Amino acid sequence: MSPALITFVSDFGLDDWFAGVVHGVLLERCPEARIVDLTHAIPPGDIARAAFVLEAAAPDFPPGTVHLVVVDPGVGTERRAIAVRARGQWFVGPDNGALEWALSDQSAEVRELKAEKLFRMPMSRTFHGRDLFAPVAAALARGESAESLGPRISDPVRLAAPHPHLVRADHAAGGMAGPERLMGVIAYIDRFGNALTNLDEGSISSAFPGAGERDLEVHVGGRLIPGLSRSYGDAPVGTVVAVIGSSGRLEVAQVGGAADSRLGLGVGDEVFIIRRN
């Protein structure tokens, strides 16, 4: 069997030793684990961003992968610690919404982490990444059973993220005339200045059945982008394009540039798609 894969997301940054110490605990307890750092640059306590990174990256990992998420502003309080079995993978972290992608699986199995025999003792109240979450992730990577982690719970904290929704012309705010709009938001700005939205291929194709890529237009930041592209390179340098990106989400990009600064875009900004006339 291949060595277990453990991914790791945190808000620890790379300037201090915190992420390294978590690696040490993982390797001490599961020496054969292969650890993949997804990012440690989540802004301190930014649960929604951690949840987005997990949702974007986890599907690219094989079944059996253990995803460790330590963005934990409530460390040391009564917030619960959980592990979630969903979509053929394991997710370990605080019960604060960061694991939303796992929890959104209807058949997710959620366990509250209560098995102190798995923890690193004495447990600090300020570094559960080291003392609680990493030991549990290592145990799962070694094949620990779900039952041994703690009791199932049915009320994990969910993340109130905006979902794509269709606004019919006759219900639109302000008595808007015109075609139906598939409404979304910008959910993430990446390093290249691409604005990733929460509109995925599935929601687009069910909102506009039968529509081809040239039949739609995207509105964002006061701008109309005609048609969807499949690549950043389909148009001349400087062109703003709407692309279905590598994780199946609509992205607003600028060929050879940064769309976010070009259009003044930020997380939470509204974006919508309509069928072209």
Next chain:
Amino acid sequence: MSPALITFVSDFGLDDWFAGVVHGVLLERCPEARIVDLTHAIPPGDIARAAFVLEAAAPDFPPGTVHLVVVDPGVGTERRAIAVRARGQWFVGPDNGALEWALSDQSAEVRELKAEKLFRMPMSRTFHGRDLFAPVAAALARGESAESLGPRISDPVRLAAPHPHLVRADHAAGGMAGPERLMGVIAYIDRFGNALTNLDEGSISSAFPGAGERDLEVHVGGRLIPGLSRSYGDAPVGTVVAVIGSSGRLEVAQVGGAADSRLGLGVGDEVFIIRRN
């Protein structure tokens, strides 16, 4: 036996290829090693900060771990290269004080690195991380004997770091009246804006025998913090708290915020603890 753990601290940053090349040398010479990057964000030549990171992180690693520290402003000069066996682990780096935590162990065994057969040849005079320290760390991870490294030395360069000390009321500067003060300094600001001091649980409990966490108060940046906490989350958001952190040191933190900017704190600032009236 588990694969050897090698930790790695440097001032190389992550923009260039230097840390990667050191990884390559470690893996070429000890393919089964597991390498943990503690941080490469030490400011260039900041020996004291490297020493603090090592002191904070090394105790969380298992016996037998090899710690590689390459913060080496004197590379190519006559400064010695050393390996230190202390506290059940190995420490490899320049003889400039960066390994202070190992050297402060009374039973530390210090070897000057002289065994050219272990080095990577021809040796540059500007990149001993690659040519000298990494090869020796890899050799130790493979089980190389202490004796083969080079001769024992008894005069390694020590770091002149301030230590906690008790100021009795009648000796206090300026004829200070009032209770005894346990004096310390802020030794490190972490990514979350927590100000880590050099006051550890041991020095606090021996200075104030029998004192509970509510019996003490912390003075820092012109501010009085009543009582010690065990968690960042013990008080309302915005509260400044004094916490015994995950490495057993007193930290000044702000619940849900950054204490350093809130209080204007920096490394070297004075902090003291007194018994409350």
Next chain:
Amino acid sequence: MSPALITFVSDFGLDDWFAGVVHGVLLERCPEARIVDLTHAIPPGDIARAAFVLEAAAPDFPPGTVHLVVVDPGVGTERRAIAVRARGQWFVGPDNGALEWALSDQSAEVRELKAEKLFRMPMSRTFHGRDLFAPVAAALARGESAESLGPRISDPVRLAAPHPHLVRADHAAGGMAGPERLMGVIAYIDRFGNALTNLDEGSISSAFPGAGERDLEVHVGGRLIPGLSRSYGDAPVGTVVAVIGSSGRLEVAQVGGAADSRLGLGVGDEVFIIRRN
């Protein structure tokens, strides 16, 4: 046999999950691979900088190493994907000049990557790092044959990088009098502010046969630096020195400081060496 080494250079940064996902693909397809991140801080699309990092770092890795370079502003366009066997190692990346160091080997074998059976399907048009380059790098690390990758090509895109050249006194621009000049440029500024040039030991010794380190002088940024050094520490703090650095290139450095800001140096600036009078 030792596990395969795969190095990885990209412009993905470390804030997003892109580099992590590539690690996941490499480990899923070659679980025994050891992955070394050279840097992910290449500015977006900066092919010349990626090529320099590869040239500087690759020689320090053992034969059989697979170097993966994903700086790919043309992803999704008609640009080709290639693998190059050169100097006993493999290089995988887009056909845009980033692999120049491999291509400059006269006996390089260049293959266009056409074997879809090796790719990750369905292939996105925006993330060939994940879907094409990483799978091929993993296959090579597992021992895949060159022939199976795709057809040999003879016209890879070459990088138009300036090369060192000798200007004879009587041909110098502006009718320059005086000795021959070995002309070069600053090719890279590193984290320490050292200015690495494209002048290597070989070009210096063939331009000035028999010259010792004290017989030469370096001109850069309007400044004359007498003699070449072997170490940053050969002169008092603050001195600007010309050093043959760890990868055999002439560097302009300041002892205990940053030469680039001291002298106002940047990539592309002219530097030349003459024989001293």
